[in-house]
Amino acid sequence: MQVASWGAYLASRNIITLSIAPRDTHEAQVQFALERGVPAMIGVLASKRLPFPSRAFDISHCSRCLIPWAEYDGIFLNEVDRVLRPGGYWILSGPPINWKKHWRGWQRTKKDLNEEQTKIEKVAKSLCWIKLTEKDDLAIWQKPKNHLDCKSARKLATSRPFCSAQDSPDSAWYTDLKTCLSPVPEVSNKEETAGGILENWPQRLESVPPRIHKGTIEGVTSETFSKDYELWKKRVSHYKKVNNQLGTTRYRNILDMNANLGGFASVLIKDPVWVMNVVPVQASVNTLGAIYERGLIGIYHDWCEAVSTYPRTYDLIHADSLFSLYNGRCELKDIMLEMDRILRPEGAVIIRDDVDVLLKVKNIGNGLEWDSVIVDHEDGPLQREKLLFAVKKYWTAPAASDKTN
Numbered sequence: 001m002q003v004a005s006w007g008a009y010l011a012s013r014n015i016i017t018l019s020i021a022p023r024d025t026h027e028a029q030v031q032f033a034l035e036r037g038v039p040a041m042i043g044v045l046a047s048k049r050l051p052f053p054s055r056a057f058d059i060s061h062c063s064r065c066l067i068p069w070a071e072y073d074g075i076f077l078n079e080v081d082r083v084l085r086p087g088g089y090w091i092l093s094g095p096p097i098n099w100k101k102h103w104r105g106w107q108r109t110k111k112d113l114n115e116e117q118t119k120i121e122k123v124a125k126s127l128c129w130i131k132l133t134e135k136d137d138l139a140i141w142q143k144p145k146n147h148l149d150c151k152s153a154r155k156l157a158t159s160r161p162f163c164s165a166q167d168s169p170d171s172a173w174y175t176d177l178k179t180c181l182s183p184v185p186e187v188s189n190k191e192e193t194a195g196g197i198l199e200n201w202p203q204r205l206e207s208v209p210p211r212i213h214k215g216t217i218e219g220v221t222s223e224t225f226s227k228d229y230e231l232w233k234k235r236v237s238h239y240k241k242v243n244n245q246l247g248t249t250r251y252r253n254i255l256d257m258n259a260n261l262g263g264f265a266s267v268l269i270k271d272p273v274w275v276m277n278v279v280p281v282q283a284s285v286n287t288l289g290a291i292y293e294r295g296l297i298g299i300y301h302d303w304c305e306a307v308s309t310y311p312r313t314y315d316l317i318h319a320d321s322l323f324s325l326y327n328g329r330c331e332l333k334d335i336m337l338e339m340d341r342i343l344r345p346e347g348a349v350i351i352r353d354d355v356d357v358l359l360k361v362k363n364i365g366n367g368l369e370w371d372s373v374i375v376d377h378e379d380g381p382l383q384r385e386k387l388l389f390a391v392k393k394y395w396t397a398p399a400a401s402d403k404t405n
Helices: 002-011 024-035 072-083 110-126 148-156 222-242 263-267 288-293 332-342 355-367
Strands: 019-021 040-042 057-063 084-093 130-135 138-142 253-256 274-280 297-301 314-320 343-354 370-375 385-392
Touching: 002 019, 002 024, 019 024, 024 040, 057 072, 072 084, 072 110, 222 263, 222 385, 253 263, 263 274, 274 288, 288 297, 314 332, 332 343, 332 355, 343 355, 355 370, 355 385
Parallel strands: 019 040, 057 084, 253 274, 253 314, 274 297, 314 343
Antiparallel strands: 084 138, 130 138, 343 385, 370 385
């Protein structure tokens, strides 16, 4: 990851990049990246899937990330394949690429490095990837647009098997890593892109995501998607009237704790911010795949647990009906303590929920040294749903007494 310099570079080209520290020893790099205002998280590749849906990313990039891609039957590269979109790219730079030039500096033998690259090539081939180029210190592979040729090849030879139909490729919360190949949606011909073709950016943001258009997200239609987008335009406009710093350079890193279709983030896209969209694992509908198809980023998470990030990560936290969702699942105060941990001093909170829930939230917020106020819904005072706006105070513990007991 190297403090997310690549992600920061791409941000200037209107590309949203999520930088991941894949090992525990890289945690500090996550903190550096977030303090720069670059999206980043801890994403340890070990035994569980990363908290992303299948077919999420256009490109996966590894620069000296020290992951043993070829070991354990290629299980880690298999996970990259799961989260890559059909036609997506995997870019590898650093060992073992260009080992003939760098082997002495890497303090490894030619034989060892050659064997490692040969194994990586073999794993990539078992995933049906095509190697597009290797130039200098860079190699690029491409995932196929569909699995028609891949399935034909498997009928003729023993290769990496496909996962069973019961193994959902979108299941990623405490789900074991697999060595089987995650299948992509069926197609009718070799030229068709599995899952559907996405619009170019920024048209992709407002277009109906293929997952919704094809009816694979239960209860969500093209009509409900369009209504949701218009609804969030109205809501964010109201937010900015109450907190006039939203949409300015005052806030950069934003967290949406219950993102649904990513409407809150989509309306803020022209502002100098980025939003981490979280779809709780308890949500009635899994919408994270559609959020990625809109060109946004996000993760799965259970808010009864701590989130994989540093303290003081976010400048603003937004929660829509989150506490009603977790009512009876875990303590409200525990969720708020985690919010306080990851919120920067003088950071802001916007919570929308039932008025009775917000009164409890406000009481706990007072104990956390939050300045807060409850205001009416954008549709007026007759709505039971209200909005809580809060700011985390900058405070320190009192100095220790000079007297000793």
